[in-house]
Amino acid sequence: MTPSDRVPVSVGELLDTRPEILGAAAEDFGHLVRRPPLGVLRPRSAAEVRDALVYAGPRGIPVAARAGGHSLYGQGQAPDGIVLDLSALAAVGPVTGDRVTVQAGARWTDVLAATLPHGLTPPVLTDYLGAGVGGVLSAGGLGGASHRHGLVADSVLELEVVTGAGEHLLCSPDRHGALFDAVLAGLGQLAVIVRATLRLSPAPATVRRYCLYYPGIDAYLADQHLLATDRRFDHLEGQARPVADTPDGWTYLVEAVAAHRGTAPPDDRRLRAGLAFGSVEATDLGYAEFAQRVAADEELLRATGEWLHPHPWLNLLLPEDATASVVTEVLRDPGFRDLRENGLVLLYPLLTGALRAPMFRRPRGEVVFLLALLRTAAPGAAGPMVAANRRVYESARAKGAVAYPVNALPMTPRDWRAHYGGGWAALARAKGVHDPHGVLGGGHGMAW
Numbered sequence: 001m002t003p004s005d006r007v008p009v010s011v012g013e014l015l016d017t018r019p020e021i022l023g024a025a026a027e028d029f030g031h032l033v034r035r036p037p038l039g040v041l042r043p044r045s046a047a048e049v050r051d052a053l054v055y056a057g058p059r060g061i062p063v064a065a066r067a068g069g070h071s072l073y074g075q076g077q078a079p080d081g082i083v084l085d086l087s088a089l090a091a092v093g094p095v096t097g098d099r100v101t102v103q104a105g106a107r108w109t110d111v112l113a114a115t116l117p118h119g120l121t122p123p124v125l126t127d128y129l130g131a132g133v134g135g136v137l138s139a140g141g142l143g144g145a146s147h148r149h150g151l152v153a154d155s156v157l158e159l160e161v162v163t164g165a166g167e168h169l170l171c172s173p174d175r176h177g178a179l180f181d182a183v184l185a186g187l188g189q190l191a192v193i194v195r196a197t198l199r200l201s202p203a204p205a206t207v208r209r210y211c212l213y214y215p216g217i218d219a220y221l222a223d224q225h226l227l228a229t230d231r232r233f234d235h236l237e238g239q240a241r242p243v244a245d246t247p248d249g250w251t252y253l254v255e256a257v258a259a260h261r262g263t264a265p266p267d268d269r270r271l272r273a274g275l276a277f278g279s280v281e282a283t284d285l286g287y288a289e290f291a292q293r294v295a296a297d298e299e300l301l302r303a304t305g306e307w308l309h310p311h312p313w314l315n316l317l318l319p320e321d322a323t324a325s326v327v328t329e330v331l332r333d334p335g336f337r338d339l340r341e342n343g344l345v346l347l348y349p350l351l352t353g354a355l356r357a358p359m360f361r362r363p364r365g366e367v368v369f370l371l372a373l374l375r376t377a378a379p380g381a382a383g384p385m386v387a388a389n390r391r392v393y394e395s396a397r398a399k400g401a402v403a404y405p406v407n408a409l410p411m412t413p414r415d416w417r418a419h420y421g422g423g424w425a426a427l428a429r430a431k432g433v434h435d436p437h438g439v440l441g442g443g444h445g446m447a448w
Protein backbone atom coordinates (compact mmCIF):
# COMPACT_ATOMS: atom_id res chain seq x y z
CA MET A 1 0.00 0.00 0.00
CA THR A 2 1.31 3.47 -0.81
CA PRO A 3 0.35 6.69 0.95
CA SER A 4 -1.76 7.84 -1.99
CA ASP A 5 -3.96 4.71 -1.72
CA ARG A 6 -5.01 5.58 1.79
CA VAL A 7 -4.50 9.28 2.37
CA PRO A 8 -6.64 12.00 0.80
CA VAL A 9 -4.85 14.20 -1.68
CA SER A 10 -4.47 17.40 0.36
CA VAL A 11 -2.91 15.61 3.32
CA GLY A 12 -1.19 13.14 1.01
CA GLU A 13 0.61 16.00 -0.68
CA LEU A 14 1.99 17.20 2.63
CA LEU A 15 3.04 13.77 3.85
CA ASP A 16 6.74 13.22 4.00
CA THR A 17 7.40 9.70 2.73
CA ARG A 18 11.14 9.84 2.27
CA PRO A 19 12.65 6.56 3.52
CA GLU A 20 14.92 8.27 6.05
CA ILE A 21 11.95 10.19 7.51
CA LEU A 22 9.81 7.03 7.74
CA GLY A 23 12.78 5.23 9.27
CA ALA A 24 13.21 7.90 11.95
CA ALA A 25 9.47 7.83 12.77
CA ALA A 26 9.69 4.05 13.19
CA GLU A 27 12.33 4.45 15.94
CA ASP A 28 12.15 5.56 19.54
CA PHE A 29 14.35 5.50 22.63
CA GLY A 30 13.39 1.89 23.33
CA HIS A 31 14.76 0.61 19.99
CA LEU A 32 12.62 -2.48 20.46
CA VAL A 33 9.63 -1.96 18.20
CA ARG A 34 9.98 -0.64 14.67
CA ARG A 35 6.84 0.14 12.67
CA PRO A 36 7.09 2.70 9.89
CA PRO A 37 4.11 4.94 9.20
CA LEU A 38 2.68 5.70 5.78
CA GLY A 39 4.02 9.19 6.19
CA VAL A 40 5.05 11.96 8.54
CA LEU A 41 3.39 15.36 8.84
CA ARG A 42 5.11 18.31 10.48
CA PRO A 43 2.25 20.63 11.50
CA ARG A 44 3.08 24.30 12.04
CA SER A 45 -0.18 25.21 13.73
CA ALA A 46 -3.12 23.76 15.63
CA ALA A 47 -5.13 24.21 12.41
CA GLU A 48 -2.77 21.83 10.61
CA VAL A 49 -3.10 19.29 13.44
CA ARG A 50 -6.87 19.63 13.08
CA ASP A 51 -6.69 19.19 9.28
CA ALA A 52 -4.74 15.96 9.76
CA LEU A 53 -7.29 14.57 12.24
CA VAL A 54 -10.29 15.68 10.20
CA TYR A 55 -8.86 13.75 7.26
CA ALA A 56 -7.52 10.74 9.14
CA GLY A 57 -10.48 10.13 11.47
CA PRO A 58 -13.30 9.20 9.06
CA ARG A 59 -10.85 7.14 7.03
CA GLY A 60 -9.63 5.18 10.04
CA ILE A 61 -6.00 6.16 9.49
CA PRO A 62 -4.04 5.81 12.76
CA VAL A 63 -2.37 9.01 14.00
CA ALA A 64 0.43 9.26 16.58
CA ALA A 65 1.82 12.48 17.99
CA ARG A 66 5.58 12.54 18.41
CA ALA A 67 7.14 15.15 20.69
CA GLY A 68 10.56 14.13 22.04
CA GLY A 69 10.50 10.59 20.60
CA HIS A 70 11.41 8.88 23.91
CA SER A 71 8.77 6.15 23.91
CA LEU A 72 10.08 2.78 25.06
CA TYR A 73 7.97 0.35 23.06
CA GLY A 74 6.50 1.99 19.98
CA GLN A 75 3.86 4.00 21.86
CA GLY A 76 4.51 6.99 19.57
CA GLN A 77 4.46 5.02 16.33
CA ALA A 78 1.62 4.77 13.80
CA PRO A 79 1.99 1.68 11.63
CA ASP A 80 0.14 2.25 8.35
CA GLY A 81 -0.75 5.69 9.62
CA ILE A 82 0.49 9.22 10.11
CA VAL A 83 3.07 10.40 12.62
CA LEU A 84 2.59 14.04 13.60
CA ASP A 85 6.12 15.28 14.17
CA LEU A 86 5.62 18.20 16.56
CA SER A 87 9.13 19.62 16.19
CA ALA A 88 7.78 22.75 14.47
CA LEU A 89 5.39 23.33 17.40
CA ALA A 90 8.09 23.91 19.99
CA ALA A 91 7.72 27.56 21.04
CA VAL A 92 8.21 28.34 24.73
CA GLY A 93 7.03 31.47 26.49
CA PRO A 94 6.98 34.24 27.15
CA VAL A 95 6.89 33.82 30.91
CA THR A 96 4.15 36.00 32.38
CA GLY A 97 3.83 36.27 36.14
CA ASP A 98 4.02 32.76 37.55
CA ARG A 99 3.12 30.92 34.36
CA VAL A 100 4.46 29.98 30.96
CA THR A 101 2.77 28.72 27.83
CA VAL A 102 4.66 26.06 25.89
CA GLN A 103 3.95 24.15 22.71
CA ALA A 104 3.85 20.39 22.95
CA GLY A 105 6.86 19.75 20.73
CA ALA A 106 9.22 21.63 23.06
CA ARG A 107 11.63 19.78 25.35
CA TRP A 108 11.65 20.32 29.08
CA THR A 109 15.20 21.60 28.86
CA ASP A 110 13.90 24.48 26.73
CA VAL A 111 11.10 25.13 29.20
CA LEU A 112 13.58 25.41 32.08
CA ALA A 113 15.93 27.58 30.02
CA ALA A 114 13.05 30.03 29.48
CA THR A 115 11.85 30.12 33.08
CA LEU A 116 15.14 30.22 35.02
CA PRO A 117 16.08 33.78 33.96
CA HIS A 118 12.84 34.79 35.75
CA GLY A 119 13.87 32.88 38.88
CA LEU A 120 11.11 30.32 38.17
CA THR A 121 10.88 26.60 37.46
CA PRO A 122 8.17 24.04 36.80
CA PRO A 123 7.38 22.71 40.31
CA VAL A 124 8.12 19.11 39.22
CA LEU A 125 10.65 18.04 36.62
CA THR A 126 11.42 14.53 35.43
CA ASP A 127 15.03 13.40 35.85
CA TYR A 128 15.71 13.74 32.13
CA LEU A 129 14.84 17.06 30.49
CA GLY A 130 15.31 15.92 26.89
CA ALA A 131 11.83 14.37 26.77
CA GLY A 132 9.04 16.25 25.02
CA VAL A 133 6.34 18.34 26.70
CA GLY A 134 3.56 16.41 24.91
CA GLY A 135 4.92 13.00 25.82
CA VAL A 136 5.53 13.77 29.49
CA LEU A 137 2.13 15.41 29.98
CA SER A 138 0.44 12.43 28.34
CA ALA A 139 2.31 10.03 30.68
CA GLY A 140 1.96 12.19 33.81
CA GLY A 141 5.61 12.84 34.69
CA LEU A 142 7.23 11.79 37.96
CA GLY A 143 10.26 13.35 39.61
CA GLY A 144 11.93 14.09 42.91
CA ALA A 145 9.47 16.86 43.76
CA SER A 146 6.43 14.60 43.18
CA HIS A 147 6.08 13.77 46.88
CA ARG A 148 5.35 17.47 47.38
CA HIS A 149 3.79 18.68 44.13
CA GLY A 150 2.45 15.60 42.35
CA LEU A 151 2.91 14.98 38.65
CA VAL A 152 4.48 17.26 36.09
CA ALA A 153 0.98 17.21 34.55
CA ASP A 154 -0.50 18.54 37.80
CA SER A 155 1.08 21.93 37.14
CA VAL A 156 -0.93 22.41 33.93
CA LEU A 157 -3.45 25.26 34.14
CA GLU A 158 -4.82 25.12 30.61
CA LEU A 159 -4.46 22.98 27.50
CA GLU A 160 -5.02 23.67 23.83
CA VAL A 161 -5.91 20.38 22.17
CA VAL A 162 -7.25 18.91 18.96
CA THR A 163 -9.42 15.89 19.64
CA GLY A 164 -9.59 12.78 17.50
CA ALA A 165 -12.95 14.12 16.32
CA GLY A 166 -11.11 17.15 14.92
CA GLU A 167 -12.34 19.63 17.52
CA HIS A 168 -9.89 22.37 18.41
CA LEU A 169 -10.53 23.29 22.05
CA LEU A 170 -9.10 25.16 25.01
CA CYS A 171 -9.65 23.24 28.19
CA SER A 172 -8.95 23.81 31.87
CA PRO A 173 -10.54 22.76 35.16
CA ASP A 174 -13.35 25.28 34.46
CA ARG A 175 -13.76 24.78 30.73
CA HIS A 176 -14.31 21.34 29.18
CA GLY A 177 -13.08 20.13 32.57
CA ALA A 178 -13.79 16.45 31.89
CA LEU A 179 -11.68 16.55 28.73
CA PHE A 180 -8.89 18.41 30.58
CA ASP A 181 -8.88 15.68 33.22
CA ALA A 182 -8.91 12.91 30.64
CA VAL A 183 -6.06 14.32 28.54
CA LEU A 184 -3.54 14.87 31.35
CA ALA A 185 -1.75 11.55 31.96
CA GLY A 186 -4.24 10.17 29.43
CA LEU A 187 -1.67 8.48 27.14
CA GLY A 188 -2.81 10.42 24.08
CA GLN A 189 -6.05 8.46 23.71
CA LEU A 190 -8.46 11.35 23.17
CA ALA A 191 -6.60 14.34 21.78
CA VAL A 192 -3.32 15.77 20.60
CA ILE A 193 -1.99 18.38 23.00
CA VAL A 194 -0.88 21.43 21.04
CA ARG A 195 -0.04 23.84 23.85
CA ALA A 196 -0.02 23.87 27.65
CA THR A 197 0.04 26.68 30.18
CA LEU A 198 2.08 25.68 33.21
CA ARG A 199 2.16 27.07 36.73
CA LEU A 200 5.69 27.90 37.90
CA SER A 201 7.37 28.06 41.33
CA PRO A 202 10.33 30.06 42.59
CA ALA A 203 13.62 28.37 41.63
CA PRO A 204 16.44 28.30 44.17
CA ALA A 205 19.89 29.42 43.00
CA THR A 206 21.72 26.68 44.90
CA VAL A 207 20.77 23.33 46.37
CA ARG A 208 22.44 20.83 48.69
CA ARG A 209 22.27 17.21 47.59
CA TYR A 210 22.50 14.55 50.29
CA CYS A 211 23.29 10.92 49.52
CA LEU A 212 22.27 8.79 52.51
CA TYR A 213 23.38 5.15 52.34
CA TYR A 214 21.54 2.23 53.94
CA PRO A 215 22.85 -1.34 54.15
CA GLY A 216 19.36 -2.91 54.21
CA ILE A 217 16.03 -2.31 52.52
CA ASP A 218 13.79 -2.23 55.60
CA ALA A 219 15.46 0.76 57.26
CA TYR A 220 15.66 2.43 53.85
CA LEU A 221 11.95 2.10 53.15
CA ALA A 222 11.03 3.21 56.66
CA ASP A 223 13.12 6.39 56.30
CA GLN A 224 11.78 7.04 52.79
CA HIS A 225 8.27 6.86 54.24
CA LEU A 226 9.22 9.34 56.95
CA LEU A 227 10.87 11.72 54.48
CA ALA A 228 7.95 11.59 52.04
CA THR A 229 5.37 12.30 54.70
CA ASP A 230 7.22 14.98 56.68
CA ARG A 231 8.36 16.64 53.40
CA ARG A 232 11.52 18.01 54.96
CA PHE A 233 13.36 17.87 51.60
CA ASP A 234 12.42 19.65 48.37
CA HIS A 235 13.40 16.68 46.23
CA LEU A 236 13.35 13.03 47.23
CA GLU A 237 14.44 10.07 45.16
CA GLY A 238 16.50 6.95 45.77
CA GLN A 239 18.19 3.95 44.28
CA ALA A 240 19.28 0.40 44.94
CA ARG A 241 22.95 0.02 44.01
CA PRO A 242 24.97 -3.19 43.76
CA VAL A 243 27.78 -3.69 46.32
CA ALA A 244 29.79 -6.63 47.55
CA ASP A 245 29.68 -6.10 51.32
CA THR A 246 26.01 -6.06 52.42
CA PRO A 247 23.84 -9.07 53.29
CA ASP A 248 21.77 -8.95 50.09
CA GLY A 249 24.49 -7.55 47.77
CA TRP A 250 22.76 -4.19 47.41
CA THR A 251 23.00 -0.86 49.18
CA TYR A 252 20.13 1.62 49.24
CA LEU A 253 20.63 5.29 48.61
CA VAL A 254 18.29 8.14 49.51
CA GLU A 255 19.00 11.06 47.20
CA ALA A 256 17.49 14.08 48.89
CA VAL A 257 17.87 17.72 48.02
CA ALA A 258 17.20 20.88 49.99
CA ALA A 259 17.35 24.41 48.63
CA HIS A 260 19.58 27.12 50.04
CA ARG A 261 17.28 29.91 51.18
CA GLY A 262 18.96 33.09 49.99
CA THR A 263 22.51 32.90 51.30
CA ALA A 264 21.62 30.45 54.10
CA PRO A 265 22.53 26.82 53.52
CA PRO A 266 20.13 24.11 54.67
CA ASP A 267 20.20 23.06 58.31
CA ASP A 268 22.07 19.72 58.14
CA ARG A 269 21.17 18.68 61.67
CA ARG A 270 17.44 19.17 61.22
CA LEU A 271 17.42 17.45 57.83
CA ARG A 272 19.28 14.35 59.05
CA ALA A 273 17.46 14.06 62.39
CA GLY A 274 15.84 10.74 63.22
CA LEU A 275 17.20 8.89 60.19
CA ALA A 276 18.92 5.50 60.33
CA PHE A 277 21.40 5.83 57.43
CA GLY A 278 24.87 4.33 57.66
CA SER A 279 26.84 7.06 55.89
CA VAL A 280 26.17 10.38 54.21
CA GLU A 281 27.69 12.66 51.58
CA ALA A 282 26.55 16.22 50.88
CA THR A 283 27.36 18.45 47.91
CA ASP A 284 26.29 21.97 47.00
CA LEU A 285 25.50 22.71 43.38
CA GLY A 286 23.57 25.18 41.25
CA TYR A 287 19.89 24.40 40.72
CA ALA A 288 20.27 24.44 36.92
CA GLU A 289 23.19 22.02 37.10
CA PHE A 290 21.18 19.75 39.38
CA ALA A 291 18.08 19.86 37.17
CA GLN A 292 20.19 19.05 34.09
CA ARG A 293 22.15 16.25 35.80
CA VAL A 294 21.14 13.53 33.34
CA ALA A 295 22.50 15.54 30.39
CA ALA A 296 26.05 14.47 31.34
CA ASP A 297 24.98 10.80 31.40
CA GLU A 298 23.37 11.22 28.00
CA GLU A 299 26.57 12.69 26.59
CA LEU A 300 28.60 9.79 27.95
CA LEU A 301 26.16 7.13 26.73
CA ARG A 302 26.00 8.74 23.31
CA ALA A 303 29.80 8.59 23.19
CA THR A 304 29.82 4.86 24.06
CA GLY A 305 26.91 4.19 21.68
CA GLU A 306 24.70 2.77 24.45
CA TRP A 307 22.19 5.62 24.16
CA LEU A 308 21.13 4.09 20.84
CA HIS A 309 20.96 0.52 22.13
CA PRO A 310 17.66 -1.16 23.09
CA HIS A 311 16.18 -0.05 26.42
CA PRO A 312 13.88 -2.68 27.92
CA TRP A 313 12.78 -0.44 30.79
CA LEU A 314 10.14 -1.30 33.35
CA ASN A 315 8.48 1.23 35.67
CA LEU A 316 6.08 0.00 38.34
CA LEU A 317 4.25 1.71 41.15
CA LEU A 318 4.22 -0.53 44.20
CA PRO A 319 1.95 -0.48 47.23
CA GLU A 320 4.07 0.18 50.30
CA ASP A 321 3.29 -3.16 51.95
CA ALA A 322 4.52 -5.07 48.87
CA THR A 323 7.58 -2.92 48.08
CA ALA A 324 10.22 -4.88 50.00
CA SER A 325 9.07 -8.23 48.67
CA VAL A 326 8.80 -7.12 45.02
CA VAL A 327 12.16 -5.34 45.08
CA THR A 328 13.93 -8.24 46.80
CA GLU A 329 12.42 -10.69 44.32
CA VAL A 330 13.51 -8.63 41.31
CA LEU A 331 17.02 -8.03 42.59
CA ARG A 332 17.46 -11.81 43.08
CA ASP A 333 15.85 -12.70 39.74
CA PRO A 334 18.38 -14.18 37.27
CA GLY A 335 16.42 -12.46 34.48
CA PHE A 336 17.53 -9.10 35.95
CA ARG A 337 21.14 -10.07 36.72
CA ASP A 338 22.41 -7.45 34.26
CA LEU A 339 21.14 -4.73 36.62
CA ARG A 340 24.29 -5.33 38.64
CA GLU A 341 26.57 -4.56 35.68
CA ASN A 342 25.07 -1.61 33.85
CA GLY A 343 21.51 -0.98 35.02
CA LEU A 344 19.94 1.67 37.17
CA VAL A 345 17.37 0.84 39.85
CA LEU A 346 15.33 3.81 41.04
CA LEU A 347 13.20 3.30 44.13
CA TYR A 348 11.47 6.26 45.71
CA PRO A 349 8.26 7.16 47.51
CA LEU A 350 5.25 9.11 46.30
CA LEU A 351 2.26 10.38 48.22
CA THR A 352 -0.86 9.35 46.37
CA GLY A 353 -2.73 12.34 47.80
CA ALA A 354 -0.36 14.63 45.89
CA LEU A 355 -0.96 12.93 42.49
CA ARG A 356 -3.99 14.78 41.16
CA ALA A 357 -4.53 13.90 37.47
CA PRO A 358 -7.39 11.37 37.66
CA MET A 359 -6.15 9.31 34.70
CA PHE A 360 -2.89 8.53 36.46
CA ARG A 361 -3.30 5.07 38.00
CA ARG A 362 -1.77 4.41 41.36
CA PRO A 363 -1.79 1.52 43.84
CA ARG A 364 -3.72 1.55 47.12
CA GLY A 365 -2.35 3.43 50.13
CA GLU A 366 -1.08 6.84 51.13
CA VAL A 367 2.56 6.10 50.31
CA VAL A 368 3.57 4.11 47.21
CA PHE A 369 6.98 3.47 45.66
CA LEU A 370 8.19 3.96 42.11
CA LEU A 371 10.42 1.06 41.08
CA ALA A 372 12.21 1.84 37.81
CA LEU A 373 14.34 -0.93 36.33
CA LEU A 374 16.36 0.86 33.68
CA ARG A 375 18.36 -1.53 31.54
CA THR A 376 20.31 -1.41 28.31
CA ALA A 377 20.58 -4.42 26.00
CA ALA A 378 23.06 -5.29 23.33
CA PRO A 379 21.40 -4.95 19.91
CA GLY A 380 19.25 -8.00 19.26
CA ALA A 381 19.47 -9.27 22.86
CA ALA A 382 16.47 -7.60 24.49
CA GLY A 383 13.81 -10.28 23.87
CA PRO A 384 14.34 -12.20 27.12
CA MET A 385 14.56 -8.92 29.05
CA VAL A 386 11.15 -7.82 27.77
CA ALA A 387 9.79 -11.26 28.70
CA ALA A 388 11.27 -10.82 32.19
CA ASN A 389 9.53 -7.42 32.44
CA ARG A 390 6.26 -9.12 31.67
CA ARG A 391 6.85 -11.79 34.30
CA VAL A 392 7.68 -9.25 36.99
CA TYR A 393 4.72 -7.07 36.00
CA GLU A 394 2.32 -9.99 36.47
CA SER A 395 3.84 -11.04 39.77
CA ALA A 396 3.89 -7.45 41.12
CA ARG A 397 0.36 -6.78 39.86
CA ALA A 398 -0.87 -9.77 41.86
CA LYS A 399 0.45 -7.87 44.92
CA GLY A 400 -1.35 -4.66 43.97
CA ALA A 401 1.26 -2.95 41.76
CA VAL A 402 0.31 -0.75 38.81
CA ALA A 403 2.40 -0.06 35.71
CA TYR A 404 3.63 3.48 35.15
CA PRO A 405 3.12 3.05 31.41
CA VAL A 406 6.38 4.40 30.02
CA ASN A 407 7.60 0.84 29.62
CA ALA A 408 8.95 -1.82 27.32
CA LEU A 409 6.11 -4.05 28.38
CA PRO A 410 3.67 -5.77 26.05
CA MET A 411 0.17 -5.00 27.40
CA THR A 412 -2.98 -6.73 26.15
CA PRO A 413 -6.38 -5.02 25.93
CA ARG A 414 -7.31 -7.05 29.03
CA ASP A 415 -4.32 -5.66 30.92
CA TRP A 416 -5.48 -2.17 30.05
CA ARG A 417 -8.96 -2.83 31.39
CA ALA A 418 -7.41 -4.09 34.60
CA HIS A 419 -5.08 -1.08 34.66
CA TYR A 420 -7.99 1.37 34.55
CA GLY A 421 -10.26 -0.79 36.70
CA GLY A 422 -13.46 1.07 37.52
CA GLY A 423 -12.32 4.01 35.36
CA TRP A 424 -12.36 1.98 32.15
CA ALA A 425 -16.04 2.53 31.33
CA ALA A 426 -15.75 6.32 31.62
CA LEU A 427 -12.60 6.31 29.49
CA ALA A 428 -14.32 4.19 26.84
CA ARG A 429 -17.27 6.63 26.79
CA ALA A 430 -14.90 9.60 26.44
CA LYS A 431 -13.09 7.76 23.64
CA GLY A 432 -16.40 7.35 21.81
CA VAL A 433 -17.06 11.08 22.04
CA HIS A 434 -13.61 12.57 21.44
CA ASP A 435 -11.96 9.98 19.20
CA PRO A 436 -14.97 8.26 17.64
CA HIS A 437 -12.92 6.67 14.85
CA GLY A 438 -10.36 5.32 17.31
CA VAL A 439 -7.36 6.70 15.42
CA LEU A 440 -5.33 8.12 18.33
CA GLY A 441 -2.93 6.46 20.74
CA GLY A 442 -2.94 3.00 19.12
CA GLY A 443 0.71 2.45 20.05
CA HIS A 444 -0.31 1.62 23.64
CA GLY A 445 -2.30 -1.41 22.50
CA MET A 446 -5.65 -0.63 24.09
CA ALA A 447 -8.54 -2.03 22.06
CA TRP A 448 -11.69 0.09 21.79
Ligand SMILES: Cc1cc2nc3c(=O)[nH]c(=O)nc-3n(C[C@H](O)[C@H](O)[C@H](O)COP(=O)(O)OP(=O)(O)OC[C@H]3O[C@@H](n4cnc5c(N)ncnc54)[C@H](O)[C@@H]3O)c2cc1C
Pocket residue numbers: 028029064065066067068069070071072075076077086104105125126127128130131132133134135136138139140141142143187188191192193194406441443
Ligand atom coordinates in the same frame (compact mmCIF):
# COMPACT_ATOMS: atom_id res chain seq x y z
C1 LIG B 1 16.45 8.99 29.69
C2 LIG B 1 15.00 9.04 30.12
C3 LIG B 1 14.69 9.41 31.42
C4 LIG B 1 13.36 9.48 31.82
N1 LIG B 1 13.07 9.89 33.09
C5 LIG B 1 11.79 10.02 33.48
C6 LIG B 1 11.46 10.50 34.77
O1 LIG B 1 12.32 10.83 35.58
N2 LIG B 1 10.14 10.59 35.10
C7 LIG B 1 9.14 10.26 34.21
O2 LIG B 1 7.98 10.40 34.57
N3 LIG B 1 9.42 9.81 32.99
C8 LIG B 1 10.73 9.66 32.62
N4 LIG B 1 11.01 9.20 31.36
C9 LIG B 1 9.91 8.74 30.51
C10 LIG B 1 9.36 9.86 29.66
O3 LIG B 1 8.76 10.83 30.47
C11 LIG B 1 8.28 9.28 28.72
O4 LIG B 1 8.85 8.27 27.93
C12 LIG B 1 7.65 10.35 27.86
O5 LIG B 1 6.41 9.85 27.38
C13 LIG B 1 8.54 10.73 26.69
O6 LIG B 1 7.96 11.79 26.00
P1 LIG B 1 8.50 12.20 24.55
O7 LIG B 1 7.67 13.33 24.10
O8 LIG B 1 9.97 12.41 24.60
O9 LIG B 1 8.25 10.88 23.72
P2 LIG B 1 7.25 10.57 22.47
O10 LIG B 1 7.65 9.21 22.02
O11 LIG B 1 7.28 11.65 21.47
O12 LIG B 1 5.83 10.53 23.13
C14 LIG B 1 5.52 9.59 24.13
C15 LIG B 1 4.02 9.26 24.08
O13 LIG B 1 3.26 10.44 24.24
C16 LIG B 1 2.42 10.67 23.11
N5 LIG B 1 2.46 12.10 22.80
C17 LIG B 1 3.54 12.83 22.45
N6 LIG B 1 3.19 14.10 22.22
C18 LIG B 1 1.87 14.17 22.44
C19 LIG B 1 0.93 15.23 22.35
N7 LIG B 1 1.30 16.44 21.98
N8 LIG B 1 -0.36 14.97 22.63
C20 LIG B 1 -0.75 13.72 23.00
N9 LIG B 1 0.09 12.67 23.09
C21 LIG B 1 1.39 12.91 22.82
C22 LIG B 1 3.08 9.87 21.98
O14 LIG B 1 2.16 9.56 20.95
C23 LIG B 1 3.58 8.66 22.74
O15 LIG B 1 2.52 7.76 22.97
C24 LIG B 1 12.32 9.13 30.92
C25 LIG B 1 12.64 8.73 29.62
C26 LIG B 1 13.96 8.69 29.22
C27 LIG B 1 14.27 8.26 27.82
